[in-house]
Amino acid sequence: MTTAASLAGTAALVGDPARAAMLGALLDGRALTATELAFTAGITAPTASGHLGRLVAGRLLGVARQGRHRYFRLASPEVARMLESILVAAAEPVPEPPRATPRISPALREARTCYDHLAGRLGVGLADALVARGLIVLGEEAGEATEAGRAWLDAFGLPTEPARTRRLFCRPCLDWSERRPHLAGQIGAALCRRCEELGWIARVRDSRAVTVTPAGRRGFAEAFGLVLADDRDSGGTGLSGGLRGRSQGSALDPPKA
Template sequence: MVTANGMAEVAAAVGEPARAAMLAALMDGRALTASELAEVAAITPQTASSHLARLILVGLIVVEKQGRHRYHRLASPAVAHMIEGIMQIAGGIEVRPLVRTGPRDLAMRAARTCYDHLAGQLGVDIADALQARGAVEIDGDGARLTDTGRTWMHDMGILKPDIGKQSSRPFCRPCLDWSERRPHIAGVLGAAICTHAMEQGWVRRRAANRALEVTPKGHTALKATFGITCAR
């Protein structure tokens, strides 16, 4: 049951300039580190930690751990809707601080491998496309391939009938993208998509690092298969 005290607690958490700036920076769907959020709020990392603890306590943001890093993101679409409403009432002008994340190498940012699956803008675009067509459902740190998605990916030749049956690794899981700070698809499914893209000649490895180049054939195939357009 919603109480007046509960409403006041949430309002007080949002109604502090540094916390409001950090929440606004998270409105584009990315997950950011405490240091990055401290930068956009123009405060010290130590002060940012106390503000973030307050936002976590009232349920406005959640922390996602990946390796040795801790990333912060909005707790739910409802939180984003609330902040968007506040922005509209505050003047209708949406100002989001620019936060640069990930590698400076444009090729690495565009497309790369993350272990055995696709990452970068390409990997995130594919994840978005799979969600849009109902093939994959992502909820926080969990993901699943739907029955419709499995049938479609079998028909497209991306998944083999017995794939993953002998593997102990997760079949489908979200992996927070280093540069985009939004999820791409990992696990058995992510590896299958990457393998298919390589075998079909949609992407090829660049020399010296993990960056991938989308081939002319790949531009056509990715548009036809996933409905995505990659920068040339």
């Protein structure tokens, strides 16, 4: 298949509204059944089955059997990255001072998962903190940990060397709501898992949104210099309107687990 035909075929798979809805539902990294995806897309089970078959054949979805159920999930982080990039290009800005912002629910904008890493204001704030303190260096397509960063990552309980996989160890991922990069790649996924292990974040059922726990507010302040508001002060979203960090030269402290 030629490059043009391959591009057109993939675009056609994503371009159908029902298939786009099902792909979007899987952007949080979960695996869902055909019945759940049919409900999400607002279509019948037989129709969903046909769409899912095309997405699997097009290598956008993977499928696994467990008992009598089949579970579908995005085929790879590269597929998730493609979908997030489409969201960046497709988001409609609205004239809202001090800058245009895409239409997005407050909870998703504050903190959410982008496949298997953190996004929204929280994800961008974490990336900013690591870069500002000289622990992570981000380029256009990839990033790396500095010598000081590797020591900090080790103390935080994160890997300091890339695993043997095609996936980049560290890379920027343009956040479609903030229009600035958050942290992706192996290290971004590990950071999200570590925050869950520490009890700093909790996933919201049937949503990509995550909430920051009381332990998380303390932890993010101590480890990253991010000041997070109490839920009662932020309309229940868990983050303040502006994430404030320590001064640029301040060191970050690993968490007290």
